[in-house]
Amino acid sequence: MKIPVRFIASRSAFYLFTAFAAITINFFLPRMMAGDPVTAYMQRNAGQITPEAERSLRILFGLDQDSSVWEQYSDYWQLLFSGDLGRSFSNGLAPVGDVISSALPWTLGLVGIATIVSFVLGTATGALIGWRRGSKADVIVPISTFFSTVPYFWLGLIAIAVFSSTLGWFPASHAYDKGSSPEFTADFIGQVIAHGALPAITIVIASLGGWILGMRNMMLTVLDEDYITVAQAKGMPNRRVLWNYAARNAMLPQLSSFALSIGFIVGGTIVMEMVFSYPGIGKLLLDATTAKDYPLMQGVFLIITMAVLCANILADVAYAILDPRTRQTEA
Amino acid sequence: MPDPLLSVHDFSIVYDVDPPVEAVKNVTLELQRGEILGLAGESGCGKTTLAYGLQRLLRAPAVITSGSVTFHDASGVDIDVNALDIEEMRRFRWDKISMVFQGAMNALNPVTTIGAQLDDVFQVHRPDLNRRERRAACEELLELVAVGRERIRSYPHELSGGMRQRVMIAMALALRPQLMVMDEPTTALDVLVQREILRQISQLRHEFGFSVIFITHDLPLLLEISDRIAVMRNGEIIELAPARELWEQPQHEYTKTLLASFPRLTGERGVLVR
Amino acid sequence: MTTPLNLTRPASAGSPETATLRSPAASIPPKEKTFLSQLASSFAMFRNPKSLTGLVILGVFVAVALLGDVLAPYGALEKDFTALRQAPSWAHLLGTTHMGEDILSQIIYGTRGVLIVGFLAGIIGTAIAVVMGVVAGYTRGWRSESLSAITNVFLVIPGLPLIIIVASQFENPPLILIAAVLAATGWAWGARVLRAQTMSLRNRDFIQAARANGEPLHRIILVEMLPNLMAIIASSFVGTVTAAVLGLTTLAFIGVIPITNLNWGTILFWAQQNGAFPDFWWWYIPAGLCIAILGVALSLINFGIDEYVNPRLRSAGERARAMKKKGLDINETMTIVRTMTKTSTPSKQEGPK
Numbered sequence: 039m040k041i042p043v044r045f046i047a048s049r050s051a052f053y054l055f056t057a058f059a060a061i062t063i064n065f066f067l068p069r070m071m072a073g074d075p076v077t078a079y080m081q082r083n084a085g086q087i088t089p090e091a092e093r094s095l096r097i098l099f100g101l102d103q104d105s106s107v108w109e110q111y112s113d114y115w116q117l118l119f120s121g122d123l124g125r126s127f128s129n130g131l132a133p134v135g136d137v138i139s140s141a142l143p144w145t146l147g148l149v150g151i152a153t154i155v156s157f158v159l160g161t162a163t164g165a166l167i168g169w170r171r172g173s174k175a176d177v178i179v180p181i182s183t184f185f186s187t188v189p190y191f192w193l194g195l196i197a198i199a200v201f202s203s204t205l206g207w208f209p210a211s212h213a214y215d216k217g218s219s220p221e222f223t224a225d226f227i228g229q230v231i232a233h234g235a236l237p238a239i240t241i242v243i244a245s246l247g248g249w250i251l252g253m254r255n256m257m258l259t260v261l262d263e264d265y266i267t268v269a270q271a272k273g274m275p276n277r278r279v280l281w282n283y284a285a286r287n288a289m290l291p292q293l294s295s296f297a298l299s300i301g302f303i304v305g306g307t308i309v310m311e312m313v314f315s316y317p318g319i320g321k322l323l324l325d326a327t328t329a330k331d332y333p334l335m336q337g338v339f340l341i342i343t344m345a346v347l348c349a350n351i352l353a354d355v356a357y358a359i360l361d362p363r364t365r366q367t368e369a
Numbered sequence: 370m371p372d373p374l375l376s377v378h379d380f381s382i383v384y385d386v387d388p389p390v391e392a393v394k395n396v397t398l399e400l401q402r403g404e405i406l407g408l409a410g411e412s413g414c415g416k417t418t419l420a421y422g423l424q425r426l427l428r429a430p431a432v433i434t435s436g437s438v439t440f441h442d443a444s445g446v447d448i449d450v451n452a453l454d455i456e457e458m459r460r461f462r463w464d465k466i467s468m469v470f471q472g473a474m475n476a477l478n479p480v481t482t483i484g485a486q487l488d489d490v491f492q493v494h495r496p497d498l499n500r501r502e503r504r505a506a507c508e509e510l511l512e513l514v515a516v517g518r519e520r521i522r523s524y525p526h527e528l529s530g531g532m533r534q535r536v537m538i539a540m541a542l543a544l545r546p547q548l549m550v551m552d553e554p555t556t557a558l559d560v561l562v563q564r565e566i567l568r569q570i571s572q573l574r575h576e577f578g579f580s581v582i583f584i585t586h587d588l589p590l591l592l593e594i595s596d597r598i599a600v601m602r603n604g605e606i607i608e609l610a611p612a613r614e615l616w617e618q619p620q621h622e623y624t625k626t627l628l629a630s631f632p633r634l635t636g637e638r639g640v641l642v643r
Numbered sequence: 644m645t646t647p648l649n650l651t652r653p654a655s656a657g658s659p660e661t662a663t664l665r666s667p668a669a670s671i672p673p674k675e676k677t678f679l680s681q682l683a684s685s686f687a688m689f690r691n692p693k694s695l696t697g698l699v700i701l702g703v704f705v706a707v708a709l710l711g712d713v714l715a716p717y718g719a720l721e722k723d724f725t726a727l728r729q730a731p732s733w734a735h736l737l738g739t740t741h742m743g744e745d746i747l748s749q750i751i752y753g754t755r756g757v758l759i760v761g762f763l764a765g766i767i768g769t770a771i772a773v774v775m776g777v778v779a780g781y782t783r784g785w786r787s788e789s790l791s792a793i794t795n796v797f798l799v800i801p802g803l804p805l806i807i808i809v810a811s812q813f814e815n816p817p818l819i820l821i822a823a824v825l826a827a828t829g830w831a832w833g834a835r836v837l838r839a840q841t842m843s844l845r846n847r848d849f850i851q852a853a854r855a856n857g858e859p860l861h862r863i864i865l866v867e868m869l870p871n872l873m874a875i876i877a878s879s880f881v882g883t884v885t886a887a888v889l890g891l892t893t894l895a896f897i898g899v900i901p902i903t904n905l906n907w908g909t910i911l912f913w914a915q916q917n918g919a920f921p922d923f924w925w926w927y928i929p930a931g932l933c934i935a936i937l938g939v940a941l942s943l944i945n946f947g948i949d950e951y952v953n954p955r956l957r958s959a960g961e962r963a964r965a966m967k968k969k970g971l972d973i974n975e976t977m978t979i980v981r982t983m984t985k986t987s988t989p990s991k992q993e994g995p996k
């Protein structure tokens with residue numbers, strides 16, 4: 039296969055630019071903040087902060103007023119490249135990087151799996167509904183639309199009220215039972231699945247509608263294409279026409295939606311984690327906001343943005359693999 | 370000595386919309402084995418509808434309201450197309466009758482290689498072939514239509530319009546069908562490429578002996594390549610005669626108008642050696 | 644918070660890359676055109692059952708918001724300590740909170756907060772989207788590229804975390820600020836679709852003709868282009884409002900918006916804080932349902948617009964049902980035979996398997 043140099047170059051440029059923009063926003067965030075909670079915090083805890091930790095906090099929060107913005111900005115980049123995101127006020131001054139990396143796997147696992155399940159399930163359902171035009175299955179569209187206009191957190195609360203509090207089928211909160219600690223045993227993995235099931239199902243139900251509708255609409259457009267008639271004239275069985283010809287083409291716009299919706303999904307799951315007390319990135323962010331833990335907030339935002347960027351890159355790669363035309367034309 | 374391949378009797382197709390459109394009305398014709406039958410007529414007269422209708426490719430609201438289509442298979446079995454069930458129909462299609470479509474630009478699936486699309490035909494209709502045999506067959510087909518075997522991994526957008534149409538012809542040849550229906554296969558192409566492709570079709574027909582129903586509104590072109598020509602108007606076949614006869618002594622007024630509307634012909638046979 | 648629902652807009656209204664919008668307004672023969680006459684004709688996009696249903700529901704909410712003082716039986720924060728956590732009754736149709744506040748009244752007053760912020764955000768966001776999208780679509784070269792790069796950055800940067808951080812900086816953020824922040828993170832979709840559509844419009848005959856006639860730029864954009872973009876602008880507005888409503892209620896639920904700004908999310912915040920789950924259903928079900936119903940109404944409006952822009956979406960269902968009445972199945976892959984003659988199989992009705 040030819041290597042689509044132009045395509046890769048232009049996409050890389052875009053991602054580098056976005057990463058740059060996100061980091062710059064992150065740089066300015068604390069500089070726009072009202073008041074100066076950091077100084078106050080540091081005065082209160084003067085003895086506990088090492089000088090270099092204090093220096094990096096000053097850089098991160100623009101407290102080194104004696105240097106120009108440009109110097110602050112370049113210092114900030116240097117800090118980032120050395121992997122220093124500062125110290126978390128609310129976690130006993132643990133490095134922000136460490137705090138985040140203990141939460142990140144939970145979010146990635148839960149949201150990643152739920153999102154992929156939702157995407158695959160929704161796209162397949164949408165393909166079938168679009169294929170059987172005007173059949174009874176059309177009622178799935180309004181129902182799933184209803185669920186996707188409901189806020190995630192409300193759905194989550196109801197799910198807890200019904201399935202945990204009332205029926206007792208699932209544990210209501212946290213990622214594993216109290217008292218156990220992460221380890222590779224069947225028991226622990228079972229706990230993780232039991233705790234993750236309800237939030238994951240909620241995410242799937244809340245996000246399914248968008249995929250179903252998008253795919254159905256695209257199928258209706260694709261089914262009128264000539265190559266579908268040709269496939270039928272070729273005597274292809276319906277299943278082959280549906281999946282290899284129609285759905286294969288109709289799913290391409292789904293992929294670009296997927297890339298762009300990741301940011302929204304992340305937004306939804308932040309609140310989700312709060313509702314389920316799930317120890318992921320979203321809960322971390324909310325805890326940081328209530329505790330006014332600015333270094334942690336900033337670090338979480340940076341990591342979320344980078345994660346969304348990575349997911350975008352993956353979706354882009356998938357798109358490029360699935361649509362030969364992009365590789366050549368899109369500049 | 371007549372050796373019919375396809376007998377169409379009193380065949381009618383209606384688009385059941387408001388008001389209903391009678392797109393094909395009581396068409397009767399008989400196609401001989403190895404013959405090229407030209408089907409001419411102005412735009413909207415029902416040529417495509419008839420061609421699709423022959424193998425029941427039209428979707429609702431199209432309805433076959435009368436008549437029969439009988440395919441006289443080389444094995445000696447007569448197949449009543451209207452009586453086939455959906456699975457028999459699926460197996461019948463492409464194996465007995467293949468098609469080259471009007472406006473082939475969009476006839477190929479844009480996201481898979483042309484090799485895979487050729488391969489599909491063998492996978493479905495010739496399940497006993499193994500991967501290597503299928504691959505060899507696909508390459509042979511691409512050579513046959515002068516696209517070249519090295520193009521097997523190309524995507525449709527990487528080919529010119531002419532090449533895409535050749536790929537479609539290769540695909541139509543794949544199962545060595547007894548009849549090939551060509552619906553304006555060259556309309557979108559420039560004259561030189563058009564000639565080249567027509568020459569190729571003629572050659573291939575010589576080689577494999579299939580019959581062709583060739584649809585176009587380009588009557589002079591039909592005069593060159595067809596054995597017989599049917600002129601269609603408002604869903605009816607108003608005249609059906611050998612090509613030379615139709616040109617020299619058109620019977621129907623409409624045929625005369627149609628012939629007169631084209632620039633004068635040279636009267637000589639064109640490049641197509643038959 | 645936003646669901647991926649409005650993300651499907653590009654797919655249905657012509658995906659951004661391909662921009663194949665068959666805007667019917669574009670095919671209306673050019674009479675003498677003014678901005679207003681063009682605008683009036685674009686109301687056709689709402690003339691379908693889905694959009695109308697959505698508009699009616701929305702209208703009810705608007706009426707409730709406007710007439711809140713008349714409709715609400717109690718004050719929003721009026722406390723009745725003799726009636727705490729009461730189930731629905733004739734005195735309190737939707738029950739009371741732990742402080743004896745009437746929940747129906749809270750919902751009625753909360754409608755106002757939701758709609759004001761939603762519409763403000765929709766207006767601001769759509770304004771940004773139109774400016775960014777149309778300019779990026781009309782110009783060429785670096786200007787267009789850089790505007791579209793900015794749009795894409797805003798699409799990728801996750802909005803809600805940003806809003807949470809920004810909103811948490813303020814002790815008491817004013818409504819307009821909340822709306823502005825919600826708009827700032829919600830305009831990019833519209834801009835992207837508008838850019839694609841403007842680009843394809845720019846090359847259409849009637850725009851080319853207007854340009855050749857030497858019509859001034861503002862006239863071309865205002866009279867020739869905007870009316871043809873109306874459907875997308877409307878759907879982008881509705882999408883932004885939907886996102887803003889979800890975002891606002893989410894922020895209120897998290898507690899980063901002061902509870903003095905009463906809206907449905909605030910009610911849920913109090914319910915959650917005061918242990919309403921799972922027993923005091925009247926406290927949390929109605930507020931959530933209101934969000935969902937408003938969301939459905941907005942989505943319905945957009946479905947209607949989508950179907951207006953892409954008639955294929957509409958005809959698929961309608962055509963299929965119309966045909967079913969005649970005994971035809973649109974999904975049949977083989978032409979139906981309906982002859983009265985010797986082939987005694989009148990019509991084989993197998994659908995695709």
Ligand SMILES: Nc1ncnc2c1ncn2[C@@H]1O[C@H](COP(=O)(O)OP(=O)(O)OP(=O)(O)O)[C@@H](O)[C@H]1O
Nearest residue numbers: 384386390392411412413414415416417418419586
């Ligand atoms: N799906 C449909 N519903 C209703 N009427 C249809 C439909 N498809 C075709 N028709 C009508 O049937 C008639 C025949 O159409 P057909 O496509 O067979 O013409 P054609 O001879 O192939 O024309 P062309 O040379 O332009 O390809 C036309 O009047 C057309 O309007």
Ligand SMILES: [Mg+2]
Nearest residue numbers: 416417418471
């Ligand atoms: Mg035709």
